[in-house]
Amino acid sequence: MNAEDFPTPDADVESVTPETLKSRIDDGESVTILDARMSGDYEEWHIDGENVESINVPYFHFLEDELDADIIADVPNDREVTVLCAKGGASEYVAGTLADRGYDVHHLEDGMNGWARIYETVEVTDYDGAGTLLQYQRPSSGCLGYLVYDDDEAAIIDPLRAFADRYFDDADELGVDLKYALDTHIHADHISGVRGLDAAGVEGVIPAAAVDRGVTYAAEQSSASPVSQARQDADDLTTAEDGDTFEVGDVTIETVATPGHTTGMTSYLVDDSLLATGDGLFIESVARPDLEEGDEGAPDAARMLYESLQERVLTLPDDTLIGGAHFSDAAEPASDGSYTAPIGQLVEEMDALTMDEDDFVETILADMPPRPANYEDIIATNLGQNTVDDEEAFTLELGPNNCAASQESLAGD
DSSP states (O other): OGGGGGGSSOOOOOOOHHHHHHHHHTTTTOEEEOOOHHHHHHSSOOOTTTTTTEEEEEEEGGGGSSOOOOTTTSSSSSSSSEEEEESSHHHHHHHHHHHHOOOOEEEEEEHHHHHTTTTEEOOOOOOOSEEEEEEEEETTTEEEEEEEEETTEEESSSBBGGHHHHHHHHHHTTTOOEEEOOOOSOSSSBBBBHHHHHHHHHHEEGGGGGGGGOOOOOOOOTTTSOOSSSSSSOOEEEOOTTEEEEEEEEEEEEEOOSSSSSTTOOOEEEEEEEEEEETSOOOOOOOOOOOOTTTHHHHHHHHHHHHHHIIIIIISSSOOEEESSSSOOTOOOOTSOOOOOOOOHHHHHBBGGOOOOHHHHHHHHOOOOOOTTTTHHHHHHHHHHSSHHHHHHHHHHOOOOOBBSSSSSBOOO
């Protein structure tokens, strides 16, 4: 059923915004959620947390003429319950049905779609390069992005299409112009915002090594050409070779090839202080190696990843911050609230980073989570081979990112 097809409940039902619910969870309040989506959708993706009790009762049970008491036996009647669904229609009806029975309930505005529109910003205070570095966080999917700005210029790394307007609004508020939008790789879990930002006047940049996967919109460049050269066509993006640099005020962003998660996986070293690793290395895990060539190509990709980590990432100074493109529920944020950590700390905490190559490959192939939902369609869209409108793009990327090699944290193992 569509949201507008649900009957209007007899009881008045108050709503809560996704931002308010998120604040309550962040503040450590005990939150009880009744998720009225279908069980398969719930198992794939739901709101969780140490102080969150989550119960799944699909909405169709509440459409019966007589509501079975056994169905709602697990729904507590001694405290407030937040009812949610996909878009907000079913949850309002379910909440109203429960309110008629004396439950203390409200429902989540716009459901999980509203939850997916939360996009927060924290300053990375341990960053000690020029300018200021912000980390964007999307709690619904664990997506992370980075905005670095200095003087009147800014660059964003791994922007999301769904939040393109947000980046311009933030730049205006900071009094800076967006100069670059850089992608670390062809993403498999969300639709990239680089092309849209490029079309709006920001110089879009993708790794040159990613073009061979079938990118339809990258400019032809020789490796000897400076990355600042005029693009040959207004629809083409700049390609970044290993070692290329981009300047934002006094900030230097250096391109560092780190293949493994994909053949074109690229990191960006922001003023020798933070390495934006994309999906190469996270603060709680390493990348999964099977999203480009599948299970058959995963062992070779894992060996490529091992070499990238050992030769390109772990050779950096121990105090260099690592900032991935994602975080999972197993990740512990730093004291500033960002999902970053120094290389030295990760080496101490993550055995995978000190293993020999064979053990490393065996470890990361042993417990990979399900592949991201709709990942093949998302990849095709990010390659430019598939065209979707904004609503389709948003729907494609709903759910967890699942880009790490493990379902649990490898840090502290």
